[in-house]
Amino acid sequence: MNGRTYEEVATGEELPPLPIPLTRTLIVATAIASRDYQDVHHDPGLAVERGSTDIFMNILTTNGLVDRYVTEWAGPAAVVTAIRIRLGVPNYPGDTMTLTGTVTAKHDEDRRVEIAVRGENGLGAHVTGTVAVRLPAKDAT
Amino acid sequence: MTSYEDFAGREILPLWEGPDPVNVPMIRHWAEAMGDRNPIYRDDAAARATGRPGIVAPASMMQAWTMRGYAATVEGPDAGARAGAAAGARELDGLLEKDGYTSVVATDSEFEFHRELVAGDRVSVREVVESISPEKSTALGTGRFVTTVRTYTDQDGEVVAVQRWRLLRFRPKEARAPRPRPAVNRDNAFWFEAAREHRLVIQRCAGCGTLRHPPGPCCPHCGSFDWDAAEASGRGQVYSFVVNHHPRHPAFEYPLIVAVVELDEGTRLVTNLVGVEPGEVEIGMPVVLDWLDADPDLSLPVFRPQSGIAA
Amino acid sequence: MSGFSGAAAIAGIGATEFSKDSGRSELRLACEAVLAAVADAGLKPSDVDGMVTFTADTNAEIHVARSTGMRDLTFFSRIPHGGGAACGTVQQAALAVATGVADVVVCYRAFNERSGVRYGLGQADGPAETGADSAAYAWLTPFGLSTPAQWVAMFARRYMHEYGATSEDFGRVAVVDRRHAATNPAAWFYRRPITLEDHQASRWIAEPLHLLDCCQETDGGQALVVVSAERARDLPHPPAVVLGAAQGSGDDQHMMTSYYRPRITGIPEMGLVGRQLYAQSGLGPADMDAAILYDHFTPLVLPQLEELGFCAPGEAKDFVAEGNLELGGRLPFNTHGGQLGEAYLHGMNGIAEAVRLVRGTSVNQPEGVRNVIVTAGTGVPTSGLVLGADR
Ligand SMILES: [Zn+2]
Numbered sequence: 001m002n003g004r005t006y007e008e009v010a011t012g013e014e015l016p017p018l019p020i021p022l023t024r025t026l027i028v029a030t031a032i033a034s035r036d037y038q039d040v041h042h043d044p045g046l047a048v049e050r051g052s053t054d055i056f057m058n059i060l061t062t063n064g065l066v067d068r069y070v071t072e073w074a075g076p077a078a079v080v081t082a083i084r085i086r087l088g089v090p091n092y093p094g095d096t097m098t099l100t101g102t103v104t105a106k107h108d109e110d111r112r113v114e115i116a117v118r119g120e121n122g123l124g125a126h127v128t129g130t131v132a133v134r135l136p137a138k139d140a141t
Numbered sequence: 142m143t144s145y146e147d148f149a150g151r152e153i154l155p156l157w158e159g160p161d162p163v164n165v166p167m168i169r170h171w172a173e174a175m176g177d178r179n180p181i182y183r184d185d186a187a188a189r190a191t192g193r194p195g196i197v198a199p200a201s202m203m204q205a206w207t208m209r210g211y212a213a214t215v216e217g218p219d220a221g222a223r224a225g226a227a228a229g230a231r232e233l234d235g236l237l238e239k240d241g242y243t244s245v246v247a248t249d250s251e252f253e254f255h256r257e258l259v260a261g262d263r264v265s266v267r268e269v270v271e272s273i274s275p276e277k278s279t280a281l282g283t284g285r286f287v288t289t290v291r292t293y294t295d296q297d298g299e300v301v302a303v304q305r306w307r308l309l310r311f312r313p314k315e316a317r318a319p320r321p322r323p324a325v326n327r328d329n330a331f332w333f334e335a336a337r338e339h340r341l342v343i344q345r346c347a348g349c350g351t352l353r354h355p356p357g358p359c360c361p362h363c364g365s366f367d368w369d370a371a372e373a374s375g376r377g378q379v380y381s382f383v384v385n386h387h388p389r390h391p392a393f394e395y396p397l398i399v400a401v402v403e404l405d406e407g408t409r410l411v412t413n414l415v416g417v418e419p420g421e422v423e424i425g426m427p428v429v430l431d432w433l434d435a436d437p438d439l440s441l442p443v444f445r446p447q448s449g450i451a452a
Numbered sequence: 453m454s455g456f457s458g459a460a461a462i463a464g465i466g467a468t469e470f471s472k473d474s475g476r477s478e479l480r481l482a483c484e485a486v487l488a489a490v491a492d493a494g495l496k497p498s499d500v501d502g503m504v505t506f507t508a509d510t511n512a513e514i515h516v517a518r519s520t521g522m523r524d525l526t527f528f529s530r531i532p533h534g535g536g537a538a539c540g541t542v543q544q545a546a547l548a549v550a551t552g553v554a555d556v557v558v559c560y561r562a563f564n565e566r567s568g569v570r571y572g573l574g575q576a577d578g579p580a581e582t583g584a585d586s587a588a589y590a591w592l593t594p595f596g597l598s599t600p601a602q603w604v605a606m607f608a609r610r611y612m613h614e615y616g617a618t619s620e621d622f623g624r625v626a627v628v629d630r631r632h633a634a635t636n637p638a639a640w641f642y643r644r645p646i647t648l649e650d651h652q653a654s655r656w657i658a659e660p661l662h663l664l665d666c667c668q669e670t671d672g673g674q675a676l677v678v679v680s681a682e683r684a685r686d687l688p689h690p691p692a693v694v695l696g697a698a699q700g701s702g703d704d705q706h707m708m709t710s711y712y713r714p715r716i717t718g719i720p721e722m723g724l725v726g727r728q729l730y731a732q733s734g735l736g737p738a739d740m741d742a743a744i745l746y747d748h749f750t751p752l753v754l755p756q757l758e759e760l761g762f763c764a765p766g767e768a769k770d771f772v773a774e775g776n777l778e779l780g781g782r783l784p785f786n787t788h789g790g791q792l793g794e795a796y797l798h799g800m801n802g803i804a805e806a807v808r809l810v811r812g813t814s815v816n817q818p819e820g821v822r823n824v825i826v827t828a829g830t831g832v833p834t835s836g837l838v839l840g841a842d843r
Contacts, residue, residue: 026174033167033174036206050244051281059247060204061175067201068177073220076181077191080200084251123437136191321598324589326582327477333590354712355591358480361521361704364497366480381610381716383602384659390596396659400598401606401711409712413595419659424613425571441594 005076006135015073015101015115020065022102022121024093027057034060057091062127066076066117069099070131074113081112085129095121104130113137145236145273145285153230153289154268159207163262168198171205198258203293203302204250206264233270233287242284242310255391256301263296271305275290284311318391320435328358331370333439339432341442342370343408354408375430377404377444384419392435402428402444416445456550464493473567477687478583482511482562483519490520502527502554504541506561508534510583514705514833515561524724525701527554528833553698553728572641572709588707601666601749603708603831605658608751611717612660614766619660621769622750623651626664626792628777629747633789636815640668641793665750667791674800676807685842692810692839695733695823700724701833708831717766719752722827723759725836729825730761733838737761740838741821742809743783744802747790752830760825779818787816799828806839 020026031041032077036058039046063083072076091097097119105114112134119127159185161167165183172182177199180187185195198206258264274286286307293302325333333340344356348365359366373403382400387396414422415431428444435441466488468474468481476484490497496670497520503513507530517525527548538561545557565571593599597606611617612656633639646664654663684691702720704713713720730736737760745756754768762783763771771777777785788794788805795801805825808814826837 029174033171034202034205034309035210036205037211037214056251059250060201060208062169063201063204063250064177064199067199067360068175068179071179071199076179079257080254082251082253083201084249086249087247099196107316109253277735320595320596321589323594324586325583325590326584326587327475328479328584329587355588357483357515357519359483359487359519361497361519364521366484377834381606381613381711383597383605383609384656385509385596385602386656386658388599390598393596396656397596399595399602409596411591411597411709411711424610435594439594 003077004021004073004135005138006106006113008049008140009103009106009135011103011106013035013103015069015103018069018072018099020097022057022091022093022095024043024055027061027091027093028066030061031058034058034064036060045099052090054092057126059085059087062087062091062119065097065099066119066127067120068133069117070101070115070133073101074135077136080131080133082132083129085117085127087127088125089121089123091126092123097121097126101131105123107126108140111137148229148233148270148273150272151229151233152267152292153233153270154266154274156265156267156294157207158263158265160209160212161206163198163206163258163260163264165196165260166204167205168196168260170201171202175199176242190344193257194259196260198262200252200254200257200302203252203254203258203264204291204304206258207266207293210403223361226444229270237285237287237310241312244282244284244311244313246281246309247307248286248309251305252302253304258295258301262301264293264301267292267294268306279309281309282311282314284309285309317393319440320392320439321390322439329356332356335370336432336440336442337438339429339440341373341375343373343404343406344368345371351406352406354410371406372403373430376447377428379403379414379422379424379426379428380409381424382414382422384422398422400444410442413441413443414445415443421446456546456668459550460546461704463738464489464491464495466490466492468562468765471566474564475567475585476564478563478568478771479511479515479519479587481564482509482560484561486516486558486560487520489558489560493556497521498523498608500556501525502548502557503547504529504544504548504557504559506530506534506537506541507532509561509563509587509792510581511560511562512585512707514587514701514707515584517701518704518706524704525554525699525705525833526724527557527699528701542794547721548663585707588709592709597709600708600831604749604751605661606709606711606832607716608660608715608749611751611755612628614715614717615769616766617754617769619662619665620648620652621754621772622660623648623662624772625747625750625753625777628649628772629786629790629792632779632787632816633752633793636789636794639789639794640670641789661749661751664792667748667796670795671794671795672797672801674797674804676800676803681842690811691842692807694837695735695840696729696731696838697835698725698728698732698837699833699835700728705833710831717755719755719759719830719834721828721834722836723757725827725834726760726825729836729838732839733823735823735838735840739823740783740825742787742806742818742824743777743785744788744809744824744826745785746792746794746799746802746830746834747786747826748796748829750792756827756830760827779816784816784821786817787814787818799826802826803837805840806837810839810841 028042065124101115101117104116212264270293271288288307291304343352346360347367349363380401380403385397427447433441433443468484500522513528529544531540548554596636633641634645651664700721757768758765776782806826809821823840828835
């Protein structure tokens, strides 16, 4: 598995988009894997009763998917130092969320790179945020 | 009487240790569900190749180590290890409940990670209120943003991560019925399709250039069946208006302002006025286009008073 | 056949291609066929003043007229019962032409019966209605403009703005109606008159309309029998002779929402009806001894007085305030209480009251009534009558 070194990355670089089909199974499986048993993430009847149109993805999963998106691009040597997200419209089953990202800053002192991330579904922006990763130096690999 | 302001700095969750130590099976389940194929979460050798001591947990999994899981739903929020320790939380919940903020949704999570977790780590969390916003009107309903700081520590009391965590505690909006559906057919579909892209268009005769709205299949002036659509400037003025009170349709909030707006291009259309009180509307008032995304299939042009115009 | 035999002829024909999937709206097909027929006759759309179609047709006359550039219509009629209507449309047109109520009548029928609603599949689970009448509502109901009171209020607001009329000017119409209903035992609001203060204090329905600007809603029925004047003379009651009977649909006519005309303070289709009534009867506004004017909502009574020549545009508010509509006034109005006071029966009860006025049997009978003008609905293609005592 190849990774990126700090030197290879330039501010303004765009990450390849990642479409994620939002199946009902994904929403339930990720909620359970994050130990979130709230009914709005697995019980359609109760979700509707609480004013939602269907079950929807939990925020821990959004964190997990944003984490995966950036580290898939950065490679296994990257160390995640920050994930800051804001949620917009919900991720409902049947939709697709497409993640996109752009390198917005580089910090030479600790080889830290900041990536602005955005996840859009059919309703609009589900997530906007920033992920910071520390990348290996060129000669360290 | 406690007020929301008094909660800044108060602890609502005393230090509490998660039920399981960091462990490889739970990491693997997480990575599998997330579709995360990073080898450092499942392969000791691959993790060591990156300079790590062995398999690590995904950074984003931090909060999951301190989730009460299914137990929370069967024992209630204050049972078990938290019993008797979460007085601040109960007091805050009581205050929020009294104001009708019965619903909750997470809106922000800002994690700073101090180190990666490895198998055997024991994660504890403590939560302190940072601020509670004044009442805000949101798309979901009226409520307050409760911002807390959750500090995650390890078995040695060292901080492993800090999370700023924001929940909206709110009164759900009265469920609104969808707006009445327009009958879309071959003569008007272009207009509603443009509206979905937030473009206000006016049908234009390809024969003589006359603009017409509402649109129709042929030109009353020259008889041409050919037409295209011109983009409207989005500026106009109120030609007449109505303030609806009765009967009430469940899709709308009342009083409801419906206006005939005359566009700068000369055609008129029926629309709603927003950002203005019924008593402030006047015939001749300059207005500008705005968009209402009534629901995923239907966007409608609405108008608001042109800013910078003295009343 | 007698009477109009030989008085009318078919002068033009036109059609679209015939296919299994036209790819166009039914309204467009109607427009194409109508324009072709008019051209074949060597005429212009603006020469057409009459239209006949099937009740089953989705293309209302006003949509076809507006789209093809027709202007004033003095005759429009529909025949029921599906395909049985076909020759009937020509009979209607011939009657209209023979009697002079129209000069050029177009008969039409257009549909996507194969690619759209297939009669052969039965009525269950049909696709959503997307004909021209339904599509017309697409410009209104998504914005919450969906009731007659709301549609009328839009005209009323503009009328107030241009002519300086007030809510009280509308209220005076309601007060007269309710005063007349108060002495009519058949009226819903018998013995329940209102004051202008009551009107002003009544709750908003659709500003600028108060509750008391709006007619009631009624269950009921009303029928009329029409025979020849000659025969009527042998029957028990004094005849109410039809001195004039006219229809009108105006330029750029919509259904209750003709907001796109250069000005919206008048009711052009009512002016068209009035001019025909006076021409047919040889009478004028000064000859009318009473008026039964359509009053589902008070504001549109004012422009009716203007369109029918009882006062100049913008002056109806003064005409009403001066007491002209009272029993002892210049033009006793809605002596039964109107639709605001007696009953809302789509204007048919007003025709009956006009008959009683001519007979001299109204519960609020003014002195010396010979000629009465009656109008039908406002905001829509409309009609009117002048009924008179036997001469
Ligand atoms: Zn043209």
